[in-house]
Amino acid sequence: MIASDLDTAIAGLRDLIDDAQRIVPFTGAGISTESGIPDFRSPGGLWTHNRPIPFDEYVASAEARREAWRRRFNIEATFAQAKPGRGHLALASLYRAGRVPGVVTQNIDNLHPMSGVAPHDIVELHGNTTYATCLDCGQRYELGPIRSRFEVNGEEPPDCDCGGIVKTATISFGQAMPEDAMRRAQQLASACDLLLAVGSSLVVWPAAGIPLIAKRSGAKLVIINREPTEFDEFADLVVRNDIGDALAPFIRH
Ligand code: NAD
DSSP states (O other), X not given: OBOSSHXXXXXXXHHHHHHOSSEEEEEOGGGGGXXXXXXSSXXXXXXXXXXXXXXXXXXXXHHHHHHHHHHHHHTHHHHHHOOOOHHHHHHHHXXXXXXXXXXXXXXXXXHHHHXXXXXXXXXXXXXXXXXXXXXXXXXXXXXXXXXXXXXXXXSOOOBOTTSOBEEEEEOOTTSOOOHHHHHHHHHHHHHOSEEEEESXXXXXXXXXXXXXXXXXXXXXXXXXXXXXXTTGGGOSEEEOSOHHHHHGGGOOO
């Protein structure tokens, strides 16, 4: 069912949330646009400015790495200022109320932990851009010191002490998905009774398969996204309103 207006959407959401014991949110970039972080596919989104740098190019080319770090530092002020929006706060309220065993996210912006969901209950399918790791040994690096060195060293991309390549702790196109995160997401999806797909165009695979796992396992599926998605026909409720407006009534302080 596609909700015809905001009041109908909120009433439908309330019924489904009240009836559910285990609610699993599956979030995408759309939940963070209210926080000032552009998504990929909306008009003016990141996709329209910069072609994503695939993983094999990042590994093969120092120039691609230089460009990736330039872009990352250019957007740092946006990430650093971002605060959780109403969607994040509503999901955190459901989590605090014991209704959400875990949040599965495609986002890399760290806003779910900032909203009060414990990091161990968040599955970051595409990693986290607020720090970096070595692709060989896994050593963690903070972005501040990397940036200082990048700027004084003529934009030389960083390497690890072990000689490996350093990259933000995100999953690029063409990069293997983190196995543990995928397994946890699949477990959460198959054991929930309500999956809330919030702010995702549901076109990036294999992440997009998570809501379908929930539906096939008998859960109800809600899609909250202002644009249609290919999965709308499988949803028990489709909300085409603004995410913040639709979820604000579920915020508890
Ligand atoms: P996407 O950009 O493909 O889709 C976002 C969807 O959210 C769009 O369909 C858009 O219409 C909708 N949307 C945006 N703002 C909305 C609002 N306020 N209310 C209702 N709907 C809204 O994002 P995706 O599906 O998450 O896939 C993109 C990939 O890009 C992900 O893998 C993610 O890792 C990455 N990404 C992450 C961030 C972030 O961390 N915030 C930002 C950009 C891209």
